[in-house]
Amino acid sequence: xxxxxxxxxxxxxxxxxxxxxxxxxxxxxxxxxxxxxxxxxxxxxxxxxxxxxxxxxxxxxxxxxxxxxxxxxxxxxxxxxxxxxxxxxxxxxxxxxxxxxxxxxxxxxxxxxxxxxxxxxxxxxxxxxxxxxxxxxxxxxxxxxxxxxxxxxxxxxxxxxxxxxxxxxxxxxxxxxxxxxxxxxxxxxxxxxxxxxxxxxxxxxxxxxxxxxxxxxxxxxxxxx
Numbered sequence: 001x002x003x004x005x006x007x008x009x010x011x012x013x014x015x016x017x018x019x020x021x022x023x024x025x026x027x028x029x030x031x032x033x034x035x036x037x038x039x040x041x042x043x044x045x046x047x048x049x050x051x052x053x054x055x056x057x058x059x060x061x062x063x064x065x066x067x068x069x070x071x072x073x074x075x076x077x078x079x080x081x082x083x084x085x086x087x088x089x090x091x092x093x094x095x096x097x098x099x100x101x102x103x104x105x106x107x108x109x110x111x112x113x114x115x116x117x118x119x120x121x122x123x124x125x126x127x128x129x130x131x132x133x134x135x136x137x138x139x140x141x142x143x144x145x146x147x148x149x150x151x152x153x154x155x156x157x158x159x160x161x162x163x164x165x166x167x168x169x170x171x172x173x174x175x176x177x178x179x180x181x182x183x184x185x186x187x188x189x190x191x192x193x194x195x196x197x198x199x200x201x202x203x204x205x206x207x208x209x210x211x212x213x214x215x216x217x218x219x220x221x222x223x224x225x
Contacts, residue, residue, distance in 0.1 A: 046190050047083075049137065049144040050074050057139040059121040064108040065096045067137060067144060068125060084151060089127050113162050113191065114138060114184045120147070122164070127151060134166065136182075136191055148182055148191035164191065170198065177201055 051070045054062055072090050075083040085093075089104050096103035106124035113120045118139060125133035134157065136148035148164070155167040155177060164182040181195040 045149075047071075047146050049146060052144045053142060054139045054144055055142050057118050057142075059119055059137065059139050059144070060110055062108075062121055062137075062144070064121065064123045065093065065103065065105045067121070068093055068105055068123065068135075071146070083149070085125075085133075086128060089125065093125075109159070111159050111162075113164065114147075114186075115162060124157070129153070132157075134164075136164065147184070147189070163194075167199075173198065175200060175202075 049067055049070050050073075052062065052067055071083060072085050072093060075085070092099075092102055092104050096105060104126040106126065109122040110119040111122060112118060113136065120139070121137040121144065123135045123137070125135070127133055130153050131151055132154040133151045134148070134154065135146055137144040138147045150166075152166065153169040155169060158165040160181070162184060166180050166182070168178040168180065170176045170178055176198050179197045179199050180193045182191045183194040184190075185192045
């Protein structure tokens with residue numbers, strides 16, 4: 001019997017040596033087990049918003065200014081943490097009805113982030129030094145529960161599926177940004193930062209008619225639904 005030659009178009013050809021699979025290697029295996037829990041940074045803190053009623057569970061009818069005002073009234077002297085609000089921003093919020101152009105509370109967004117079939121309320125608050133307060137509220141038991149709160153120099157906020165993705169300025173690493181995906185955790189019943197990345201950004205090319213300093217643009221872009 002004749003064997004097929006190497007130039008036979010139907011013959012099998014070798015793809016070369018197969019690389020050996022390398023599994024994870026544990027370093028310092030003799031380290032003692034951890035006995036103390038990690039520091040609580042407040043990422044899973046939740047709070048019922050006082051005085052806000054959502055009897056039908058539909059957040060589209062909720063006034064975001066009223067929600068933020070209720071939280072400011074509940075914590076009038078707190079200037080840091082999830083309820084932190086500087087005095088100037090708090091005063092502008094109180095004047096939102098008479099001075100709507102100066103209102104720091106942005107138009108809200110609504111999206112089902114928890115997967116329960118109902119939308120959550122997503123609120124942004126402009127603060128000094130180009131910071132943005134970002135808060136998410138869950139309708140439950142006829143009212144609202146805040147399930148996320150952060151204040152950062154936010155470059156952008158995106159909805160990606162059921163994730164809320166923030167891009168934040170990196171103060172200590174010039175030319176880089178932090179990208180964080182906040183995801184609903186059913187066990188903690190709160191939004192948690194499930195994925196953190198440090199991404200390099202590059203300046204966009206300046207327009208021919210300007211000599212202004214180029215603004216950073218991400219290397220890659222993602223399309224939010």
